[in-house]
Amino acid sequence: EPQPAKSAASPAAVTPEAAPHKNDAPQPSVCERVVAAYDANSFLVNVVAVIGLAYAAPGVGLALAPAITASRVAVGVIFLLTGLGLRTRELAKALANVRFNAFVQFFNLGLVPLAAWAISRGLRASNALDRDLANGVFISGALPMTVNMVIVLTKSSNGDEAAAVFNSAFGNCLGIFVTPAWVLALLGETASFSIADFSVRIAQRVLGPLAVGQFVQYRLPSIAGWAKKHKKPLKKLQETLLVFIVYTAFCSVARERRRKDGTARQGPAKIVVMVLVQGGFLLAAMAAAWLALGALFPRDPELRVMGLFGCTHKTVAMGIPLIDAIFSDESKSRVGLFLLPLLVYHPAQLIVGSALTSRLAAWVDAQRAALGVASGDSKLPPDDEAAALECASSSGGSRHQRDADHQEEQPQHQPPDDEAAATGQPPPPV
Numbered sequence: 001e002p003q004p005a006k007s008a009a010s011p012a013a014v015t016p017e018a019a020p021h022k023n024d025a026p027q028p029s030v031c032e033r034v035v036a037a038y039d040a041n042s043f044l045v046n047v048v049a050v051i052g053l054a055y056a057a058p059g060v061g062l063a064l065a066p067a068i069t070a071s072r073v074a075v076g077v078i079f080l081l082t083g084l085g086l087r088t089r090e091l092a093k094a095l096a097n098v099r100f101n102a103f104v105q106f107f108n109l110g111l112v113p114l115a116a117w118a119i120s121r122g123l124r125a126s127n128a129l130d131r132d133l134a135n136g137v138f139i140s141g142a143l144p145m146t147v148n149m150v151i152v153l154t155k156s157s158n159g160d161e162a163a164a165v166f167n168s169a170f171g172n173c174l175g176i177f178v179t180p181a182w183v184l185a186l187l188g189e190t191a192s193f194s195i196a197d198f199s200v201r202i203a204q205r206v207l208g209p210l211a212v213g214q215f216v217q218y219r220l221p222s223i224a225g226w227a228k229k230h231k232k233p234l235k236k237l238q239e240t241l242l243v244f245i246v247y248t249a250f251c252s253v254a255r256e257r258r259r260k261d262g263t264a265r266q267g268p269a270k271i272v273v274m275v276l277v278q279g280g281f282l283l284a285a286m287a288a289a290w291l292a293l294g295a296l297f298p299r300d301p302e303l304r305v306m307g308l309f310g311c312t313h314k315t316v317a318m319g320i321p322l323i324d325a326i327f328s329d330e331s332k333s334r335v336g337l338f339l340l341p342l343l344v345y346h347p348a349q350l351i352v353g354s355a356l357t358s359r360l361a362a363w364v365d366a367q368r369a370a371l372g373v374a375s376g377d378s379k380l381p382p383d384d385e386a387a388a389l390e391c392a393s394s395s396g397g398s399r400h401q402r403d404a405d406h407q408e409e410q411p412q413h414q415p416p417d418d419e420a421a422a423t424g425q426p427p428p429p430v
Helices: 030-040 042-056 058-062 066-085 088-094 098-125 131-141 148-156 161-187 195-219 221-229 231-260 268-296 301-312 319-326 329-371 382-394 399-409 417-423
Strands: none
Touching: 030 042, 042 058, 042 231, 042 329, 058 231, 066 195, 066 221, 066 231, 066 319, 098 131, 098 161, 098 268, 098 301, 131 161, 131 268, 131 329, 148 161, 148 301, 148 329, 161 195, 161 301, 161 319, 195 221, 195 319, 221 231, 231 319, 231 329, 268 301, 268 329, 301 329, 319 329
16 A cells, blocks of 8 residues: 655654764863863953962062053053943944933942942941952942943843943943042042042053043054954953953962961951852842833833843953052052952852843743734844944953853744644744
């Protein structure tokens, strides 16, 4: 009896030769996995390594003249590269939503610093943290948001990319002035600097190199084109300079610890308290931002998602050189402890943000369906998408964010093949 013809969609119609073999690709070796893990988290690994090296042999780092090599050369080069990559002319494209942008900046650079200040004073008064660690909690809260991480996590969560590009770039521009102003206003009596010296340092180490970078970007297209072509090596250079600043700062901390024979020690219990405080503060800030954004923008799920990251994230790429530039050479022995809360907060926000992206993306899709909004209405226009990605990759940041970039490249809501077959519809294109 003749057999019925098999449908082209039938799995049996696929010959063994045509069937894909997922196991054909060789599995990476243990060494390759270790190298890949290091490459994805190189900044964090290097920071931990140089802190240990600084405590083991602080004299090595201090022999490198950190007052010149770290505080002037490294900081200047970092802000020069920042100015070279910061696309300030693109900021005008996203100025339409003034209400939302103003709220994000006010929350990130206004409410969060005030809350961090109140918490740090309470910890200091209760002797839960020593003075420098408590001040570090406040300083980390006074910094602007990240660029790379905010854009990548917003995109992965189906948030408003245009708002992310604008607010991250604009927030970093504001932070150059707002963060030093917060530190001067609330730590002026204990930070060992005068207003005149402080202004000169900010102009020489931050504003000057930043202005040169902007001039090169818009007036010297040949050099700007070379920098664009070599973005990856320049980003690696920026990361290396950040690690070097951290190293020299902790060399000064270790030297003071040995000099004072214990009075400068930060016991393990207080370090643990600081880690718990930073993690709890991040979660509390995200919860407060989410509720406030829901009350103010109930019909804008994409903006709400972007605001969740933009209101609470803090930059390490600009934060480390900015903190180093703010304080005078006499205060360098304390800069390492000022940086420590930031070095805890920064990876914590990446871990929490990456864990939330798939759920937030599903929530945005559900809200769009409920509101009758077509998917993708809040995305960047095609012509601007490349500029957004370029802004994210050229504005500094650490390489351990590549995990989030990899997640971004994966489809977040592609239905399984069996579900597509049941509905008779082909799976959506990736």
